[in-house]
Amino acid sequence: MTPDRRISALAGLAAVAVALAVGELLALAVGPLSSPVVAVGGVIVDHVPEALKEFAISLFGTYDKIALQVGTVVILAAVGAGLGVLAIGRPRWAFAGVAVFGLVGAAAAVTRHDADWVSVIPSLFAAAAGAAILWNFRSRLVPVESAADPDPVPASDRRRFLITAGSLLGAGVATAAFGRWYGLRRTVDADRAAVTLPVPAEPAPVLPAEAELNIPRLAPFVTPNDKFYLIDTALVVPQVSPSQWRLKIHGRVRKPLTLTYEQLLARPMIERYVTLACVSNEVGDGLIGNAKWLGVRVADLLAEADPEPGADQVVSRSVDGFTAGTPTEVLRDGRDAMLAVGMNGVPLPIEHGFPVRMVVPGLYGYVSATKWLAELELTSFADFDAYWIKRGWAAKAPIKLQSRIDTPIDGGKVSAGQVPVAGVAWAQHVGVSGVEVRVGDGAWQRARLSTVPSVDTWCQWTWAWDAPPGKHWLEVRAYDASGNVQTDAIQDVLPDGATGHHRVEVTVT
Ligand SMILES: Nc1nc2c(c(=O)[nH]1)N[C@H]1C(S)=C(S)[C@@H](COP(=O)(O)O)O[C@H]1N2
Numbered sequence: 194m195t196p197d198r199r200i201s202a203l204a205g206l207a208a209v210a211v212a213l214a215v216g217e218l219l220a221l222a223v224g225p226l227s228s229p230v231v232a233v234g235g236v237i238v239d240h241v242p243e244a245l246k247e248f249a250i251s252l253f254g255t256y257d258k259i260a261l262q263v264g265t266v267v268i269l270a271a272v273g274a275g276l277g278v279l280a281i282g283r284p285r286w287a288f289a290g291v292a293v294f295g296l297v298g299a300a301a302a303v304t305r306h307d308a309d310w311v312s313v314i315p316s317l318f319a320a321a322a323g324a325a326i327l328w329n330f331r332s333r334l335v336p337v338e339s340a341a342d343p344d345p346v347p348a349s350d351r352r353r354f355l356i357t358a359g360s361l362l363g364a365g366v367a368t369a370a371f372g373r374w375y376g377l378r379r380t381v382d383a384d385r386a387a388v389t390l391p392v393p394a395e396p397a398p399v400l401p402a403e404a405e406l407n408i409p410r411l412a413p414f415v416t417p418n419d420k421f422y423l424i425d426t427a428l429v430v431p432q433v434s435p436s437q438w439r440l441k442i443h444g445r446v447r448k449p450l451t452l453t454y455e456q457l458l459a460r461p462m463i464e465r466y467v468t469l470a471c472v473s474n475e476v477g478d479g480l481i482g483n484a485k486w487l488g489v490r491v492a493d494l495l496a497e498a499d500p501e502p503g504a505d506q507v508v509s510r511s512v513d514g515f516t517a518g519t520p521t522e523v524l525r526d527g528r529d530a531m532l533a534v535g536m537n538g539v540p541l542p543i544e545h546g547f548p549v550r551m552v553v554p555g556l557y558g559y560v561s562a563t564k565w566l567a568e569l570e571l572t573s574f575a576d577f578d579a580y581w582i583k584r585g586w587a588a589k590a591p592i593k594l595q596s597r598i599d600t601p602i603d604g605g606k607v608s609a610g611q612v613p614v615a616g617v618a619w620a621q622h623v624g625v626s627g628v629e630v631r632v633g634d635g636a637w638q639r640a641r642l643s644t645v646p647s648v649d650t651w652c653q654w655t656w657a658w659d660a661p662p663g664k665h666w667l668e669v670r671a672y673d674a675s676g677n678v679q680t681d682a683i684q685d686v687l688p689d690g691a692t693g694h695h696r697v698e699v700t701v702t
């Protein structure tokens with residue numbers, strides 16, 4: 194005769210909730226990456242196969258990380274309910290299961306960047322708390338079994354039991370949620386608000402009125418910070434206080450140096466419009482944005498550190514261990530590669546890398562745009578593969594010539610007559626010299642381009658379409674300033690960026 198399975202499953206759920214609560218609370222003291230859920234999630238992010246990752250991103254978009262954590266908790270809850278049932282009949286197996294979970298969490302936590310032995314504490318204590326709860330419930334449930342009562346659990350005991358388990362479950366969930374919320378508070382908000390950005394020695398050019406074509410639904414020339422795409426591997430956004438921030442320039446250099454935030458701000462600053470792009474951007478998508486960045490030239494810092502011959506790669510490393518590898522040559526070829534502290538006139542937003550990130554015109558973000566920057570290490574491409582290179586992406590990745598139709602939208606309906614077709618085109622550090630549009634298999638038509646301050650940004654384009662009724666395909670292609678035309682050959686984002694023409698289908702009525 195066994196106690197009601199639903200009751201033991203509830204006990205298991207309560208044990209999981211209390212375990213998560215203990216884990217989250219201890220992670221507040223030990224560090225955010227030691228939370229069992231964050232640690233296991235981080236290992237999954239770092240090791241999940243590319244195909245599955247792309248599938249998750251296509252399914253959940255930028256909510257993929259929240260989805261991962263919710264998924265982890267759901268699985269934990271399901272397993273916890275199972276262990277609760279198991280604890281009645283096969284306690285050894287149940288407690289072994291709890292121990293395995295604790296060890297998996299602890300093992301995940303020690304592999305995280307900058308982890309040490311205390312990182313195992315939240316997971317181990319979480320498992321211990323879960324085990325204690327299970328043990329307590331078991332000792333309350335099992336004696337019932339030996340009683341001669343035909344009902345497995347007497348009604349009064351059952352009620353008391355439900356109340357206890359239910360309250361523990363509720364309290365555990367509430368505490369875990371509180372711990373999570375408290376841990377995610379943006380602790381450097383105040384530090385960021387206290388930053389006064391220096392006046393640039395070389396300000397950005399004043400934008401001509403023609404930089405903006407002012408067409409509804411067309412991406413604005415400057416992407417507002419809160420609309421700027423976000424891509425990174427961080428499950429919790431690193432909180433780096435400027436007073437703690439240090440930049441180490443080291444490795445194969447003759448004069449290693451370390452800079453504080455104050456020392457960085459005291460250097461001559463440049464201010465430039467640069468369009469950042471992600472290699473994972475599918476043709477026609479929005480993982481691209483343009484901002485006015487304020488920062489210090491990387492070339493000046495490298496000149497001071499004096500790289501040794503053969504150090505052909507600069508590895509920028511973030512506080513959370515992410516790395517990007519940039520050709521030393523590119524950083525020193527005169528382009529406006531910078532360590533940025535400002536974005537569109539304000540200190541870098543925390544999720545965009547506060548206090549300091551790298552920005553390199555012409556290269557995809559994964560090989561250049563390290564956020565929450567901590568060090569620049571001079572090495573060679575032969576000696577070191579950065580984060581995404583280990584996962585199959587190309588080591589050298591200049592941004593490809595591309596163009597996009599913003600309006601009309603794909604699948605949209607417009608009325609016959611004059612329809613403005615418009616979008617953006619980019620060929621960072623080369624420049625866009627022309628854009629053409631065609632309807633179906635018709636002749637390519639020259640579009641009008643906006644005026645841009647440099648070759649490092651995208652430009653807007655527009656073409657006036659005299660739209661006849663019916664269903665039509667619109668297609669765009671760009672030319673770069675070296676005279677190359679954008680290829681129509683379709684290539685996937687892996688390993689070095691998508692190619693192909695953006696096409697939209699429009700119904701004209
Ligand atoms: N620390 C850190 N920096 C990072 C990344 C990351 O995962 N971690 N991702 C890179 C990638 S792939 C891109 S495309 C850009 C995106 O910058 P954004 O989020 O400010 O748009 O950041 C780069 N810098």
Ligand SMILES: [Mo]
Pocket residue numbers: 424470471472473557558559
């Ligand atoms: Mo990216």
